[in-house]
Amino acid sequence: xxxxxxxxxxxxxxxxxxxxxxxxxxxxxxxxxxxxxxxxxxxxxxxxxxxxxxxxxxxxxxxxxxxxxxxxxxxxxxxxxxxxxxxxxxxxxxxxxxxxxxxxxxxxxxxxxxxxxxxxxxxxxxxxxxxxxxxxxxxxxxxxxxxxxxxxxxxxxxxxxxxxxxxxxxxxxxxxxxxxxxxxxxxxxxxxxxxxxxxxxxxxxxxxxxxxxxxxxxxxxxxxxxxxxxxxxxxxxxxxxxxxxxxxxxxxxxxxxxxxxxxxxxxxxxxxxxxxxxxxxxxxxxxxxxxxxxxxxxxxxxxxxxxxxxxxxxxxxxxxxxxxxxxxxxxxxxxxxxxxxxxxxxxxxxxxxxxxxxxxxxxxxxxxxxxxxxxxxxxxxxxxxxxxxxxxxxxxxxxxxxxxxxxxxxxxxxxxxxxxxxxxxxxxxxxxxxxxxxxxxxxxxxxxxxxxxxxxxxxxxxxxxxxxxxxxxxxxxxxxxxxxxxxxxxxxxxxxxxxxxxxxxxxxxxxxxxxxxxxxxxxxxxxxxxxxxxxxxxxxxxxx
Amino acid sequence: xxxxxxxxxxxxxxxxxxxxxxxxxxxxxxxxxxxxxxxxxxxxxxxxxxxxxxxxxxxxxxxxxxxxxxxxxxxxxxxxxxxxxxxxxxxxxxxxxxxxxxxx
Amino acid sequence: xxxxxxxxxxxxxxxxxxxxxxxxxxxxxxxxxxxxxxxxxxxxxxxxxxxxxxxxxxxxxxxxxxxxxxxxxxxxxxxxxxxxxxxxxxxxxxxxxxxxxxxxxxxxxxxxxxxxxxxxxxxxxxxxxxxxxxxxxxxxxxxxxxxxxxxxxxxxxxxxxxxxxxxxxxxxxxxxxxxxxxxxxxxxxxxxxxxxxxxxxxxxxxxxxxxxxxxxxxxxxxxxxxx
Numbered sequence: 001x002x003x004x005x006x007x008x009x010x011x012x013x014x015x016x017x018x019x020x021x022x023x024x025x026x027x028x029x030x031x032x033x034x035x036x037x038x039x040x041x042x043x044x045x046x047x048x049x050x051x052x053x054x055x056x057x058x059x060x061x062x063x064x065x066x067x068x069x070x071x072x073x074x075x076x077x078x079x080x081x082x083x084x085x086x087x088x089x090x091x092x093x094x095x096x097x098x099x100x101x102x103x104x105x106x107x108x109x110x111x112x113x114x115x116x117x118x119x120x121x122x123x124x125x126x127x128x129x130x131x132x133x134x135x136x137x138x139x140x141x142x143x144x145x146x147x148x149x150x151x152x153x154x155x156x157x158x159x160x161x162x163x164x165x166x167x168x169x170x171x172x173x174x175x176x177x178x179x180x181x182x183x184x185x186x187x188x189x190x191x192x193x194x195x196x197x198x199x200x201x202x203x204x205x206x207x208x209x210x211x212x213x214x215x216x217x218x219x220x221x222x223x224x225x226x227x228x229x230x231x232x233x234x235x236x237x238x239x240x241x242x243x244x245x246x247x248x249x250x251x252x253x254x255x256x257x258x259x260x261x262x263x264x265x266x267x268x269x270x271x272x273x274x275x276x277x278x279x280x281x282x283x284x285x286x287x288x289x290x291x292x293x294x295x296x297x298x299x300x301x302x303x304x305x306x307x308x309x310x311x312x313x314x315x316x317x318x319x320x321x322x323x324x325x326x327x328x329x330x331x332x333x334x335x336x337x338x339x340x341x342x343x344x345x346x347x348x349x350x351x352x353x354x355x356x357x358x359x360x361x362x363x364x365x366x367x368x369x370x371x372x373x374x375x376x377x378x379x380x381x382x383x384x385x386x387x388x389x390x391x392x393x394x395x396x397x398x399x400x401x402x403x404x405x406x407x408x409x410x411x412x413x414x415x416x417x418x419x420x421x422x423x424x425x426x427x428x429x430x431x432x433x434x435x436x437x438x439x440x441x442x443x444x445x446x447x448x449x450x451x452x453x454x455x456x457x458x459x460x461x462x463x464x465x466x467x468x469x470x471x472x473x474x475x476x477x478x479x480x481x482x483x484x485x486x487x488x489x490x491x492x493x494x495x496x497x498x499x500x501x502x503x504x505x506x507x508x509x510x511x512x513x514x515x516x517x518x519x520x521x522x523x524x525x526x527x528x529x530x531x532x533x534x535x536x537x538x539x540x541x542x543x544x
Numbered sequence: 545x546x547x548x549x550x551x552x553x554x555x556x557x558x559x560x561x562x563x564x565x566x567x568x569x570x571x572x573x574x575x576x577x578x579x580x581x582x583x584x585x586x587x588x589x590x591x592x593x594x595x596x597x598x599x600x601x602x603x604x605x606x607x608x609x610x611x612x613x614x615x616x617x618x619x620x621x622x623x624x625x626x627x628x629x630x631x632x633x634x635x636x637x638x639x640x641x642x643x644x645x646x647x648x
Numbered sequence: 649x650x651x652x653x654x655x656x657x658x659x660x661x662x663x664x665x666x667x668x669x670x671x672x673x674x675x676x677x678x679x680x681x682x683x684x685x686x687x688x689x690x691x692x693x694x695x696x697x698x699x700x701x702x703x704x705x706x707x708x709x710x711x712x713x714x715x716x717x718x719x720x721x722x723x724x725x726x727x728x729x730x731x732x733x734x735x736x737x738x739x740x741x742x743x744x745x746x747x748x749x750x751x752x753x754x755x756x757x758x759x760x761x762x763x764x765x766x767x768x769x770x771x772x773x774x775x776x777x778x779x780x781x782x783x784x785x786x787x788x789x790x791x792x793x794x795x796x797x798x799x800x801x802x803x804x805x806x807x808x809x810x811x812x813x814x815x816x817x818x819x820x821x822x823x824x825x826x827x828x829x830x831x832x833x834x835x836x837x838x839x840x841x842x843x844x845x846x847x848x849x850x851x852x853x854x855x856x857x858x859x860x861x862x863x864x865x866x867x868x869x870x871x872x873x874x875x
Contacts, residue, residue, distance in 0.1 A: 252633075633699065
């Protein structure tokens with residue numbers, strides 16, 4: 001039953017349906033908007049990476065000799081702001097979610113296409129505000145904007161950066177709103193909740209967080225800006241204001257925000273692990289419900305960022321207990337992916353390599369999070385590099401790897417082209433090695449007592465810092481290579497065909513790239529999710 | 545699959561006017577009650593009245609009573625999460641004075 | 649050129665929706681979700697209010713005594729009336745009585761301006777009495793009442809922030825209702841397609857809801873009232 005090998009990229013697709021800047025900048029097509037986001041967040045990723053590079057260069061030597069301490073404060077602030085608000089939070093939802101969710105549920109577009117485009121413009125305006133404040137002198141408050149430094153004492157461009165984040169928050173809210181309505185109201189006939197791809201469940205859960213949490217940080221950041229501008233001093237200690245109130249309001253969003261970041265990545269992993277083990281996911285309902293559980297429980301733990309800030313010990317006890325609880329659904333997911341792999345027919349394509357990396361590194365990051373949930377341990381390692389290592393393990397070792405996995409997995413669908421597998425595998429290896437070399441030493445450094453956010457450190461910490469910086473240069477190569485070969489593949493990559501991975505899912509039943517309207521006829525779904533038993537084995541695989 | 549909602553259900557003008565009247569009366573009650581010294585119960589009473597007014601507006605002016613279960617759940621979720629923000633923050637503020645250092 | 653109700657509905661159906669029902673369900677649900685974000689947005693301010701009222705109760709009492717409870721109550725009544733006219737306006741859209749709908753929405757706008765006018769009078773009073781936080785803040789008699797005037801600044805910070813944000817939402821609401829009035833007068837809506845009217849109504853009622861809580865919290869803190 002040979003299927004003809006597709007040797008050309010499908011014509012009449014969303015990419016060539018209308019040329020010219022206006023057709024892109026005024027598009028309502030969710031797939032084009034996804035591409036717009038892809039370009040923007042990639043740019044912000046390299047902005048954040050640039051600041052990271054300067055940080056690691058400074059930390060090569062114990063003395064603060066590359067930059068002043070004030071400048072160093074600006075570097076880690078702007079690294080954090082770029083990476084968190086302008087890369088990680090939009091990454092999978094705005095790029096992969098926007099592109100795939102309508103396809104995965106059999107819809108023609110998201111529920112509110114114009115809102116989707118508005119969301120990208122809002123993101124861009126926010127990014128411009130942030131970039132302008134960075135270029136015109138920077139911000140030095142930390143991405144966490146703690147008061148009263150941010151409201152009263154800092155004399156850097158706090159308002160510009162704060163407004164940039166405030167504005168970008170609305171982009172996130174509108175994306176989440178769009179996803180929730182779409183998934184509730186626009187599923188194709190037969191696409192019941194229990195047949196929904198887990199990628200959709202994860203993005204749905206993340207969207208709940210976006211809608212409930214982002215407005216709180218929005219008002220908090222707005223209050224910071226108002227306090228700087230108009231002296232509306234809600235956080236000013238001189239008036240009796242409580243700096244911890246800022247932290248409560250800030251972390252009420254910013255902790256769930258880490259789940260906004262990781263949940264969509266987990267959704268990607270669910271899709272990839274099933275496809276490349278040719279197996280149904282183990283415990284579909286558990287994985288789906290675990291996503292919702294993470295979203296809900298994630299709102300109950302925020303003060304674990306404040307254990308040593310001055311909250312009451314009783315509140316700390318409560319939040320510590322709740323923080324242990326939130327680890328459970330994440331662990332459920334890891335176990336279920338592992339069980340999915342068991343006795344699967346494993347294929348080691350690049351997306352799967354990244355997925356393996358994710359499972360291992362996210363587990364390390366997640367476990368160290370449980371260490372931090374313990375009050376006694378946290379008092380020792382808080383504000384040290386232990387925390388820095390922990391969150392980089394989950395956000396980079398977890399989230400960025402998941403994003404790379406997803407990009408590779410769906411690149412053929414998005415562009416109609418395969419990327420070069422050899423280079424891709426090399427990059428994945430470089431990322432994995434470089435990442436561990438960069439961040440594992442930081443666990444040790446933190447435990448030994450090296451504080452974070454300092455540009456100078458005692459000389460006995462130098463060896464580990466040098467290792468970390470060396471690792472970061474390897475990691476950087478691992479990031480730059482995909483940029484190059486993905487761009488290369490747009491012109492020279494082998495045409496991919498509709499389903500190069502032989503995966504199950506509605507998105508794989510459309511041509512690559514898909515036509516603007518996604519489906520000629522609305523599909524009727526009669527099969528279960530991840531129905532790999534009934535998926536024919538190796539068809540002609542293109543691109544290898 | 546459509547929810548028929550209230551597209552078929554048009555609420556009579558009299559109901560709207562009735563709700564309006566109740567809201568106006570409750571406003572008067574809350575102003576009047578604020579002149580009476582009830583100690584800590586003043587705020588409880590004021591918020592109770594406000595919540596009754598809010599519930600009437602949400603259920604009838606905003607048609608939540610006639611809306612789908614999804615919409616109802618969504619509203620309840622919003623109120624619940626706001627409650628979480630307030631309640632869990634207060635676990636800190638209410639207990640800050642509790643623990644004194646032993647030996648001090 | 650008279651267009652029938654069906655034509656209006658068909659013309660307004662967006663291409664990615666299967667039918668008008670799906671579009672209406674989606675757009676109304678979307679508006680409710682947006683209101684959820686608004687609840688959380690104001691919620692942060694309510695959280696700050698809760699924390700500081702619990703901590704500086706006397707300062708809040710002192711601050712609230714400068715509020716004019718009669719103006720506040722009047723404004724509450726104005727908003728409730730505007731909600732009635734808005735709800736009746738949506739009802740007219742439901743049954744296709746376009747002219748009546750436009751009239752009721754115009755009445756809503758008038759009430760909205762009424763609210764803003766009264767608020768403006770109050771703001772002016774507070775402003776000339778130096779009751780705006782910052783270097784020019786003055787609050788006489790505070791120490792005599794055993795209250796730290798700095799803490800009273802926090803009350804006023806919240807007063808201006810919460811009522812200011814609310815007023816901003818009122819202005820946006822008036823803008824939205826104006827849009828609906830214009831579109832409605834041009835015959836854009838019918839009993840088969842009136843979800844923009846309904847959704848603007850939802851927004852308007854929400855803004856009323858916020859005020860229903862702001863009024864007792866800011867104006868009625870203790871039985872000693874000013875104004």
